[in-house]
Amino acid sequence: MKFLKFSIGTIFILFVTFVISVVVALFTMGDPITQGRPILWTIWYMAALLIVCMGLYDFSPLTNHKVKRVLGWGVLSGVLVFASVKGYYMYQDHLKIEERGVELIDYQPFTNSERLAKLNHPTSVSFVNGVPRLDGATALYPMYASFVEAVYPNSGTYDPYNDQVSKVVSTTTPEAYSRLMNNQTDLIFVAGPSDRQLQVAKQKDVSLHMTPVGREAFVFFVHEDNPVESLTMEQVRGIYAGDIRNWKEVGGSSETIRAFQRPEDSGSQTALQKMMGERKLMAAPVEDVPEGMGGIIQQASSYRNHKNAIGFSFRYYATEMVNDHKIKLLRIEGIEPTVKTIQDGSYPLTSEFYAVTTEEKAEQYDAFLAWLGSDDGQALVEKTGYVRLK
Numbered sequence: 001m002k003f004l005k006f007s008i009g010t011i012f013i014l015f016v017t018f019v020i021s022v023v024v025a026l027f028t029m030g031d032p033i034t035q036g037r038p039i040l041w042t043i044w045y046m047a048a049l050l051i052v053c054m055g056l057y058d059f060s061p062l063t064n065h066k067v068k069r070v071l072g073w074g075v076l077s078g079v080l081v082f083a084s085v086k087g088y089y090m091y092q093d094h095l096k097i098e099e100r101g102v103e104l105i106d107y108q109p110f111t112n113s114e115r116l117a118k119l120n121h122p123t124s125v126s127f128v129n130g131v132p133r134l135d136g137a138t139a140l141y142p143m144y145a146s147f148v149e150a151v152y153p154n155s156g157t158y159d160p161y162n163d164q165v166s167k168v169v170s171t172t173t174p175e176a177y178s179r180l181m182n183n184q185t186d187l188i189f190v191a192g193p194s195d196r197q198l199q200v201a202k203q204k205d206v207s208l209h210m211t212p213v214g215r216e217a218f219v220f221f222v223h224e225d226n227p228v229e230s231l232t233m234e235q236v237r238g239i240y241a242g243d244i245r246n247w248k249e250v251g252g253s254s255e256t257i258r259a260f261q262r263p264e265d266s267g268s269q270t271a272l273q274k275m276m277g278e279r280k281l282m283a284a285p286v287e288d289v290p291e292g293m294g295g296i297i298q299q300a301s302s303y304r305n306h307k308n309a310i311g312f313s314f315r316y317y318a319t320e321m322v323n324d325h326k327i328k329l330l331r332i333e334g335i336e337p338t339v340k341t342i343q344d345g346s347y348p349l350t351s352e353f354y355a356v357t358t359e360e361k362a363e364q365y366d367a368f369l370a371w372l373g374s375d376d377g378q379a380l381v382e383k384t385g386y387v388r389l390k
Helices: 002-027 032-059 064-095 138-151 173-181 195-203 233-241 267-276 315-325 339-344 366-372 375-384
Strands: 134-136 187-190 208-223 286-291 295-300 309-314 327-329 350-358
Touching: 002 032, 134 138, 134 173, 138 187, 138 315, 138 366, 138 375, 173 187, 173 195, 173 350, 208 267, 208 315, 208 339, 208 366, 208 375, 233 267, 267 309, 309 315, 315 327, 350 366, 366 375
Parallel strands: 134 187
Antiparallel strands: 187 350, 208 309, 208 327, 208 350, 286 295
16 A cells, blocks of 8 residues: 555656656746756756655654654755756856857947948949848858948848848858848858758759958867967867867877867858868767757757867957957967968968859849959958958
8 A cells, every 4th residue: 555655656746847847948948058957957856855755754664753854954955956056057158158259239230330340431332223131140240231331221120130121130151041042131241151051052053153252260269278379280180080089189288178069051160171171070069958848959069168178260250259258269280360371371271251142143233242352342341350352
């Protein structure tokens, strides 16, 4: 009889715990690291403790008073577990460098933004058949927003986050390519396409027209306290192939290297894949992220500023992060990524970024594309913080 009672009680506790966990997961999906996990772990810990105490009460010679004492100490330890886990994940979240290195609203055209690069004279560009819809990489938005203020009319909506009504938005590189190929936008400012994006364009019978706009450096960065200052190309490839796993192998301290990656088809992940050449890229570090009704998916972890971590991005984007997150850019082959080394090509990981449209629309926007390479267009590229073509 006691065993039946204990079994029914256990099933009931597990069922209630599961229901509570689903509710907690739904309400903490927006902040899974600092809220969801500590709460869920504590709930299941308390459920297990309750089952143990129920078993002690039914089958142990312990008195009711002693069972209550066990339960009391268990509750106290549960609070300590919650506080410890919560603190750990809050610390982890504090270390995380967010994917968006800039607050786009600070660069919105025609808002008297002091951060937006500007010309001190009017331009000759005009649009006969309406202005093109623009999209692009997050880090390139400050640049093409300055183009908009220079040549677009001061009318309409230019909210960077509202792609339903705004003609000028930033939805990230992968989404921008997708929207271009689905005729949801006309012109995007991005790094060169990945192999997969080229394959999708071919499947959709879309020919991409790419106009170079400026030059940028692909950079790697570490915590400022990491003693490593420079890596060779072969060392970087070795790290991201998984062949070099400890910093002492490249002149650093004896710590395991945690090499973070970016989302698939993002501009910087594509640059990494191209840099690897024939070397196979190792699997990215992953973390569980809640999705939908309490399920989880595994995603590539975005960069966390641990002393044993290495991450990558483009120079402008990484420089935006340096101010708040105590990282330093590594020299590659002993060359520091500067405007001079990017312009003369001595920094080995230098590439152009593009204004990309389709071949069928290229003629329609030919004057604007030509203006991007003019003195005015290149001046705005430089004033934003990128490197002009010449």
